Amino acid sequence: MATTKYLFSGFGGQGILFSGKFLAYKGLVEGKNVSWLPSYGPEMRGGTASCSVILSDGAIGSPIIDTPDVLVAMNLPSLDKFEKTVKAGGTIILDSSLIERKVERQDVNVYYVPATRLAQENGFPTLANMIIVGKLLSLSGDDSEEALMGALNKVISAKHADMLEVNLKAMKLGAEF
Amino acid sequence: MVVFEKPKALADLSFHYCPGCTHGIVHRLVAEVIDELGIEGRTIGIAPVGCSVMAYDYFNCDMIEAAHGRAPAVATGVKRANPQEHIVFTYQGDGDLASIGMAETVHAAARNENITIIFINNAIYGMTGGQMAPTSLEGQVTQTSPYGRDVKACGYPIRVCEMLATLEGPEYLERVTVNSVKAVKNAKKAIKKAFQNQIDGKGFSLIEVLSSCPTNWGMTPEKALKWIDEKMIPFYPLGVYKDRSNTEGK
């Protein structure tokens, strides 16, 4: 039974919850069991935000993640807080334009993506999160345009349909980095 | 030939109210208005906690007993459940409406909730045996202000109509009394208008009725009626405090 636990973490406003939601929808579209659990409360604006996403072929027990398989860290406090929780052999993807230090763990796979810089250079400064998601999905080869669009269509309302293309573009940029 | 009859909207029961209490008069006025407007079958009344707690037995329309002070919130629920059909009134005393239920009163008024409130102000808690009310007058002796209401310690009495009139929300606010034949006729006119407003979808109407409580005031019924004139009306002047349709008409 394949189960993957993702922890997304960063500042409020970086689209942390959205990235997790996207991944959860993608799982749903693909017929997986999914759970999505946000941090909530006063830290929503500007403070740290995080969300836990579990995708599984089997039933999901607790939606709470103690040891993530994959950590996405979009700021330094997130890396400081969660680096040690990642499962041995797991993965850390971080925004290297905002986090200057390197990952200390030797037993995990690490990907440094300067997502915020790439997002600014490419004219979609608010989509650093999706660049990281693109990278994340490319690792498992799970990033066909069809799959990505299927999930985007679920998570972006018809009202904001103009955002579909640019999100896709951001993910492709991440995948190719 | 004039035959004196009970209004149809009043049950054929004897009131439990003390001799000289004006609750009976106001009950009758409300029932007469319900009869005249032909709305008994669609009217739901909300009784308060206080002397008129058992008003639910006296009216023939459907009745609900609310928790102390919550009648405007309950009325809001009943009204919103079927706004076209339901005619909803609350019948509340001063402790109920102006003390424990002040928030519910103010917010129902602010929302211009399309309900009718009959507010009995007799400046005292009757049912519990004569304690100081939010409307007890300065210097008034009650069981819990045995040396007279000391405004330094207990604050000042609240003028509900004047206070609510500062809000944009309410449609119609009038203070009346029932201590003379003329006053009773005027009170009925006001109560009828308060129900008519609801039928017409105009919104929140509150009629404050200065009432007597001879038992807890420690007076004869006759003296109690005079006390309304001499003590209450100077502090609580009668009149219309807000009437949106009237202002707009001018």
Next chain:
Amino acid sequence: MANKVLMKGNEAIAEAAIKAGCMHYFGYPITPQTEIAAYMAKRMPKIGGTFLQAESEVAAINMVYGVSSAGYRVMTSSSSPGISLKSEGISYLAGADLPAVIINVQRGGPGLGGIQPSQADYNQATKGGGHGDFHMIVLAPGSVQEMASLTIKGFELADKYRMTSMILADGTMGQMMEPVELDLEVSPAPEKPWATNGTKMQRKHNVVNSLSLVPEELEKLNFARYERYKQVEENEVMYEEYLTEDADIVVTAYGIASRVAKNAVDEARANGIKAGLIRPITVWPFPKAPYKAIANKAKHVICVELSMGQMIDDVRLALECKVPVTLCNRAGGMIPSVDQVRTEIEKYAKEIN
């Protein structure tokens, strides 16, 4: 899977209520349940229903009292401190035998407490929830799907027994998203000949009331109400048993704690320990049968709670103290980890061997 949508637990409750025919909702903002109000604010105007942000929880529950008196399905929601404020109205609803659904998305307490998940309102919910002799039907969802299905069930049971149903959730259940199937069956509301919706001059007036000044009469009402409660206890108990048949160590928990507990049971089983789980779905009426079934077999019971231990008393009573019961808990908004629960299982597995 095709009809499933991804939804927060709070939103699933709101949508399920609408599915159940609830056209009237009254609330007051409080974390972590505000999504329910936000959802209702969006949906109700579009379907001709009522959304009203009341001036207080006290007012909201009394608006519920009004709508229910008039015979309509109605709901309010809040979180722990707000439920305390509603407890006056909850008692009046019970005293007037009015059906209603109340959602409690629990947070840490007492007092203002915190805003993180908690199960510390268990006693308040299951032992009354206000003054006087009464019960609510208390349903404890263990998934977003159950947030929806138990809300619908709550409306049905409330109408059936003229009682208040409470959905006893917690911050995690309210905030988390899971796929949920909303195409659920709903029993329509029964006739309510007692409702105060206007006599239409066709019947004697109805009175909705909780006042009864003659002691003999009030006693009669209480006895009759408890007869009805007995029916609920006989007919409406719900629970889940997981691997309890041969279990030496039985973990018991409801809501989010049961999710953690289930993972711990799986891990313990993988390590060769015979562990199982009993998950009450109704916490009032409390399911006695599954505990009775293990009382002469299991060696130890671990009660996992997000509180200082409240359900544990009911567990001990149900077991008639035949099996030792210990508490595995976190409080203040913390959730026990799978490790914590599994370690506890391992500890007692060692002791009994």
